[in-house]
Amino acid sequence: MTKHLVIVESPAKAKTIEKYLGKDFQVLASYGHVRDLIPKEGAVDPNNDFAMKYEVIDRNQKHVQAISAALKAADVLYLATDPDREGEAIAWHLYELLKAKKLLKDKPVHRVVFHEITKKAVTEAIANPADLDTNLINAQQARRALDYLVGFNLSPLLWKKIRRGLSAGRVQSPALRMIVERELEIEAFKKREYWTIDALLSADEQTFKAKLTHYNGEKLTQFRINNAELAEEAKQTLLAAANGQLIVSKQEKKQQKRQPAPPFITSTLQQEAARKLGFTTKRAMMVAQQLYEGIDIGEETPVGLITYMRTDSVNLAVEAVAELRELIAENYGAVNVPKEPRIFKTKSKNAQEAHEAIRPTNPRYVPSQIKQYLSAE
Numbered sequence: 042m043t044k045h046l047v048i049v050e051s052p053a054k055a056k057t058i059e060k061y062l063g064k065d066f067q068v069l070a071s072y073g074h075v076r077d078l079i080p081k082e083g084a085v086d087p088n089n090d091f092a093m094k095y096e097v098i099d100r101n102q103k104h105v106q107a108i109s110a111a112l113k114a115a116d117v118l119y120l121a122t123d124p125d126r127e128g129e130a131i132a133w134h135l136y137e138l139l140k141a142k143k144l145l146k147d148k149p150v151h152r153v154v155f156h157e158i159t160k161k162a163v164t165e166a167i168a169n170p171a172d173l174d175t176n177l178i179n180a181q182q183a184r185r186a187l188d189y190l191v192g193f194n195l196s197p198l199l200w201k202k203i204r205r206g207l208s209a210g211r212v213q214s215p216a217l218r219m220i221v222e223r224e225l226e227i228e229a230f231k232k233r234e235y236w237t238i239d240a241l242l243s244a245d246e247q248t249f250k251a252k253l254t255h256y257n258g259e260k261l262t263q264f265r266i267n268n269a270e271l272a273e274e275a276k277q278t279l280l281a282a283a284n285g286q287l288i289v290s291k292q293e294k295k296q297q298k299r300q301p302a303p304p305f306i307t308s309t310l311q312q313e314a315a316r317k318l319g320f321t322t323k324r325a326m327m328v329a330q331q332l333y334e335g336i337d338i339g340e341e342t343p344v345g346l347i348t349y350m351r352t353d354s355v356n357l358a359v360e361a362v363a364e365l366r367e368l369i370a371e372n373y374g375a376v377n378v379p380k381e382p383r384i385f386k387t388k389s390k391n392a393q394e395a396h397e398a399i400r401p402t403n404p405r406y407v408p409s410q411i412k413q414y415l416s417a418e
Contacts, residue, residue: 046115047153047167048108048135050122054158057335058121060342061160062167067115069108071122075101076134078189085186093186097138105138112144117151119167124154124396125351129174130181136173157402158335158345187211235264236272238279242287251287253279303355303385304398310350326350328418329399338406338414345402354396355385361400368404 045066049055052070059068076095078084086092097105112118118139120132132152139145151170155163188211195209238253254261256275266272305313307326314325329350335343362382370378385398408415 044115045117045119046108046111047119047121048132049155050128050131051330051334054155054334057158057343057345058155058163061163067111069111070104071108071131071135072101072104074098074127074131074134075105075138078185082193084193085189087190091186093182095134105135108135109139109142109144112139112148115148117149118145119151119153119170120173121153121155121166123351124156124349126177126181126184128154129177130185133173133178155349156397157348158333158343159402160342162345162402184211233264234267236266236269238266238272238275240279240287244289301383304357304400306353306355306398307351308353310399324418336411336414338411344406346406348397348400348402350399352396352398354387355398356387356396357385357400358397361397361404365404 045062047055047058047062047066047068048071049058049068050071050073052072055068055070059066062068075097077098079094079096084094120135122128122131122135129152136145136150152173153166153170155166191211191214192209195214196207199207199209240251240253242249242251253275256265259265266275303309310329311320311322311325314320314328315322318325320328329347332346333348333350335345337343338346366378366382
């Protein structure tokens with residue numbers, strides 16, 4: 042008889058976690074959401090305290106049945122869905138379904154979250170369970186109710202008044218308005234011609250560019266040279282006066298400090314993946330999901346290489362910062378380690394401060410050393 046039943050969302054993650062926990066644990070996957078609103082009018086009733094009617098999602102019916110069967114043989118249930126609003130809601134939906142089937146009885150039910158898929162993190166989470174977070178559950182239900190109320194009520198209206206196939210949504214419609222307003226600004230823009238004059242120079246075998254800022258004793262404004270004739274006149278005047286050489290009349294040296302960027306959150310990870318690698322948002326998150334759930338790097342079990350990738354917090358665990366500082370000292374010298382670690386604060390008022398930023402689970406897994414186990418992505 043399996044003593045402990047653990048439910049996660051992903052089947053790949055389930056296999057890794059089961060290996061970490063041992064034979065007394067069975068780990069099953071819910072394959073995402075198990076219930077959703079009924080797909081017809083009345084799913085959300087604004088006149089009855091926004092009562093919501095749910096049903097099991099057809100494609101996940103078999104997974105709910107597998108979980109129900111496994112629970113009959115278990116003593117304890119651990120709901121270990123993802124550590125975010127949607128994960129909390131999935132755990133709650135599972136709890137409600139299993140309670141309705143009278144499968145819980147007097148069995149303890151715990152909520153655990155895995156911010157990283159490593160043996161240490163998994164065993165610590167199991168040893169320190171918590172309860173379901175009502176605030177997160179309510180937040181997800183509010184989000185889902187708004188999705189339904191906006192989309193279900195406005196989309197048919199668009200079909201009737203404009204044309205079939207159009208849709209409205211809680212996020213989609215405001216985003217569309219922002220795009221339309223920006224496009225109107227672009228269309229209203231009045232073009233004005235202006236010219237700049239640059240010189241490509243070289244000195245001591247180094248090339249650099251200089252921009253004309255003063256001409257005929259006056260400082261140039263943006264639209265001072267506003268046609269080709271004036272630009273050509275200035276060019277010929279400068280060429281004749283310079284006779285192939287320009288004189289450096291003043292040299293200024295300045296020190297610039299560049300502050301390090303905050304640790305990655307979901308949005309900044311996606312932005313950098315697009316900017317540096319040309320990844321779409323979907324591709325970036327797919328690769329991050331694989332790194333979070335675990336990669337086979339030649340050890341006994343797959344290892345999660347990054348922490349949970351859906352987060353809006355820039356916090357870093359004290360232990361993680363200590364490990365990073367130690368690694369920097371070893372590789373680059375203690376002189377390059379600040380006396381005190383830099384602390385970043387999350388700007389978003391709604392950020393989940395209990396969460397961490399996206400970081401390597403173990404900084405000693407240097408990419409060059411585990412490159413053979415990784416794909417090109």
